[in-house]
Amino acid sequence: MSLTNPPSSSGPLTATSRPAAATVSQSLSLKRSLQATVEENISSRRPTGSGYTSKVRVRDRYHIVGFISSGTYGRVYKALGKNGQKGEFAIKKFKPDKEGEIVQYTGLSQSAIREMALCSELDHANVVQLAEIILEDKCIFMVFEYTEHDLLQIIHHHTQPQRHPIPASMVRSILFQLLNGLLYLHTNWVLHRDLKPANILVTSGGAIRVGDLGLARLFYKPLNSLFSGDKVVVTIWYRAPELLMGSRHYTPAVDLWAVGCIFAELLSLRPIFKGEEAKMDSKKTVPFQRNQMMKIIDIMGLPNKENWPGIVSMPEFSQLHSLTATRAPNHFSRHSNLESWYQNCLKNGGYSAASSVGTPGEDGYDLLSRLLEYDPTKRITASEALEHPYFKNGGPIPANCFEGFEGKYPHRRVTQDDNDIRTGSLPGTKRSGLPDESLMGRATKRMKE
């Protein structure tokens, strides 16, 4: 679940513009009105006659305490269990389709169906835990355990007020747990396809949960080629080079490229390949992501048939060729600059064996270079990565990634300011919180089926 979709560029963040000095009574009345809007929304359209009615009702089981985020799929709320049910929850409410003012049943999207079905089967300590799914009043409510943090928020916290590195031991624990969750998904033939910091959830106890399976799908003998369903997959900054090159048969390796990008981002606190997304044109043809590919080439060097034999048969190979032809002969490095990028990153971050933050060292570089391997057939797998010296050397890995960490991360921002819970049009604002301009331009639009 994307509790934390990065904001769209259109998003004035209503939550943060609210005066901080709201009185207690004001905030209480806001709370009441929020709950009321949820309930009104649910109860106002009781189906008449013999239609479908849910046996379980959201408002009987949960008390909505606030709004977390919204996205193309709908909205996420924070809730508390009611009537003997303990704990905090994140409720993902899928937006129903509307025809005019009347909400109609129009059939659920395939991605909602996939997410519901997969989350119902999955059970692993490093994968987001589903509590239940309630289908009520033409809406789907997926109830997940609540997670206090996510990697986007943690990375952001380390840039404020000035940059201070995430301790090396925390990075190592995060990465290990992430790979462990991914191994579970891959051994069960599930591709995640949308790994990015915002989708990697972290509990207050320091456990990593891979979240948002909205794009995940089974890859065991699919009836249709995996390509045919959704045209473009994975937020562009984390998109593997074979996808940028137009590959139609992608594999679990796409998720490992994204892990490499996340690893780099945890160390440098910036996306390593921060390209600009080329939008689909009016004919809905998927363009070659020239800018994103350039960002990768800037650091990884130019891919060629020596380091990636399959590249010559990629659909966008000619595009890559023309891209290089228009530049000066020495514009692109033929070899990888990743090692100097990495050494720079360690230096700037203050990572060293002598310092209190420690260092991911040479093993860290080796793992990163194997994750950011151009050739998907040579890229390290989740199970190989878990056996890598980066994890084998350097002692036990704490299950709590915060172990030994002195700092404190802020709680997830939950706002009361949500008068628009009606199933109608949702505002363009995505994430509440994170008033950071550097994040505002995130090119995150996912194009689904």
Added chain:
Amino acid sequence: MAANYWASTQRRHWLFTRERLAEIREGLKEKDKVAHSQFPLPDQRLLNIYFSQQLGRLGKRMSTRQQALATAQVYIKRYYTKNEIRSTNPYLVLTTAFYLACKMEECPQHIRFVVGEARGLWPEFIAPDVSKIGECEFSLISEMHSQLIVHHPYRTLSDLQPELALTSDEVALAWSVINDHYLTDLPLLYPPHVIAVMAIIVAVVFKPSSQTSSYGHPAPIAGAMREGGMNFLAALSDKGGTGPPERIQKLIAWLAESEVDIKAVIECTQELVSLYEVWEQYSEKNCKELLGRMVKSKSLEK
């Protein structure tokens, strides 16, 4: 999980004992005795044959893969362990199960298209309004607790083909036996690999000639299986005796070494034999009339 049957919701939540299944159905009947006496319906298996044929017609017009049809049949079975058939419009349930299964099996069809095709087949029972299907989809998913991933025996069959050196004829035959098992309660009673092994045995041992097809004339199969079954059971209990042909001995040896529950396999075979026997009473017309009368009298199509 998704690829792991042992941890799947299918095994944990949708596998019943015969006794439990009978209890559930008795419970549904108890709740509405009047409807039961007012609207008698054919044997469940005959109804299943009817549903399967209707689904086949719907799927054919959209050239849908068999696996999606199989998934739809499993959804229908699951749904009717939670709901009395006499309180539903079976044509709507069937269409919705098909629509949902196509999405789940990655061969999605647009809801308007599905409704259009279904109306073409059953104009009296399917409203032109897509929201009926959308609403029924909520009901299906809710009753199945969003447990929509179904493990089928087809996969085990393809996995075992090289190991058991099955000929393409045998695979085709086993495949059609698997198709047939969806007409019984077997998908709710046994794991898919047991069904697959049963289908392979039927194909290799009984070889009910090539005329077998899902919706053909099953009578000769039943006869062949009865005889073959005797031989097979004899072979199992009398290892090393005069014994059956080498090919069958090999299969028996493989079975003995595998950890497949042989008793379960035999029970499945018997279930299939009895399906083919009851099939002789099948009348499409009769199913259609009884269902039509039920839906119309109770205005369930509205």
